[in-house]
Amino acid sequence: FSVVAPPSVGSTTALSDSLNPDSIDKTMRGIDDESGFDFDPVAGENPALTRNNKGEVWVQQRARPRRNRKSATMRGMVRENIVTPSNFIYPLFIHDEDFNQKIESMPGCERHSLDSMLKEVGESYDLGVKTFVLFPKIPDELKTNMGVEAYNPEGIIPRAVRMIKEAYPDSLVCTDVALDPYSDQGHDGIVVDGKIINDETINQLCKQVVCQARAGADIVAPSDMMDGRVKAIRDALDSEGFTNVSILAYTAKYASAYYGPFRDALDSHPGFGDKKTYQQDPANGREALIEAALDAAEGADMLMVKPGMPYLDVVRRLKDNSPLPIAAYHVSGEYAMIKAACERGWLDEKAVVMETLTCFKRAGADIILTYYAKQAAQWIKDDGLY
Numbered sequence: 001f002s003v004v005a006p007p008s009v010g011s012t013t014a015l016s017d018s019l020n021p022d023s024i025d026k027t028m029r030g031i032d033d034e035s036g037f038d039f040d041p042v043a044g045e046n047p048a049l050t051r052n053n054k055g056e057v058w059v060q061q062r063a064r065p066r067r068n069r070k071s072a073t074m075r076g077m078v079r080e081n082i083v084t085p086s087n088f089i090y091p092l093f094i095h096d097e098d099f100n101q102k103i104e105s106m107p108g109c110e111r112h113s114l115d116s117m118l119k120e121v122g123e124s125y126d127l128g129v130k131t132f133v134l135f136p137k138i139p140d141e142l143k144t145n146m147g148v149e150a151y152n153p154e155g156i157i158p159r160a161v162r163m164i165k166e167a168y169p170d171s172l173v174c175t176d177v178a179l180d181p182y183s184d185q186g187h188d189g190i191v192v193d194g195k196i197i198n199d200e201t202i203n204q205l206c207k208q209v210v211c212q213a214r215a216g217a218d219i220v221a222p223s224d225m226m227d228g229r230v231k232a233i234r235d236a237l238d239s240e241g242f243t244n245v246s247i248l249a250y251t252a253k254y255a256s257a258y259y260g261p262f263r264d265a266l267d268s269h270p271g272f273g274d275k276k277t278y279q280q281d282p283a284n285g286r287e288a289l290i291e292a293a294l295d296a297a298e299g300a301d302m303l304m305v306k307p308g309m310p311y312l313d314v315v316r317r318l319k320d321n322s323p324l325p326i327a328a329y330h331v332s333g334e335y336a337m338i339k340a341a342c343e344r345g346w347l348d349e350k351a352v353v354m355e356t357l358t359c360f361k362r363a364g365a366d367i368i369l370t371y372y373a374k375q376a377a378q379w380i381k382d383d384g385l386y
């Protein structure tokens, strides 16, 4: 057993500096480091490497992908996917109180009073984030199995929509369509004998969308996962003259454990059981294509996948199978995971968030719903990207 002498400090430096041609000692390009190591890749009868006309070590490699990465300018020129604030939909939690409530499991997010919501909308708008989706916390005394508060014209959602559209007519306001915030059962639909009943729930959702559209909603986003709801909602909107209101369908919405912090924020945890009889099984990818085909045929304008990061394969499948715009929802649990790691100093928040959002685009998402929308737009602005 003999210890091989380590390369001298000088030669190590020459190697690691080799990206900057000016700093290279030309005599080193032949890499004879005088360490006495008994193998020289450019020597012998069958050398692994050759030398070029200048005597420098040469790998006879014509295709060198690193050329397209050689500077920030070059990388910028060839970049395939760029995240811009106009890709974002910013989810906002609201309640009918005159204070804001911090959300423990979502540091940096708050349940807003309506005044604070409008301020947050304004600040985001100035950063180029112009589309918002609203989620209400409803007091227990207004919750019922039929979710009738969902179509109260004076309810918090219609009031919030009117406020935003009045102050920012060019914004897009998106409303969630499902009964869960309004349900005393903590489910997305009406419960009968412990079951979430499909068609009667859709009856309620039709009233909910018309109520939202009358308030000025630009986009309605059914997140309930009842069968046939997109067609019914389209027909309800159209029959009331709202042919211009768009449908962003939660097409592939999975029965995910990543929604926990969202349910904390709205106090909307399922009252019993889980949501597996209506939301998709996380084990299934092909099933998303059934939902996508139905939603497209029923009149959806955009298709959404939810959650985001663990479901990027589903985003790609929908992108490859539908010409409709694809949205991905970077959900509350994903936000919480990043926040928690960053608070401990284990991840670099800005770098990891911008990477994550870019990965959504690479996977095929045209639209990204993210609680980081405003923050990311601020970072994009700070870095002078737009």
Ligand SMILES: NCc1[nH]cc(CCC(=O)O)c1CC(=O)O
Pocket (backbone or CB within 6 Å): 176, 178, 180, 188, 223, 224, 258, 259, 260, 261, 262, 263, 275, 330, 331, 332, 333
């Ligand atoms: N239908 C309600 C709804 N709309 C969006 C989310 C979750 C969003 C998030 O976790 O950020 C949920 C929760 C659920 O289905 O239980």
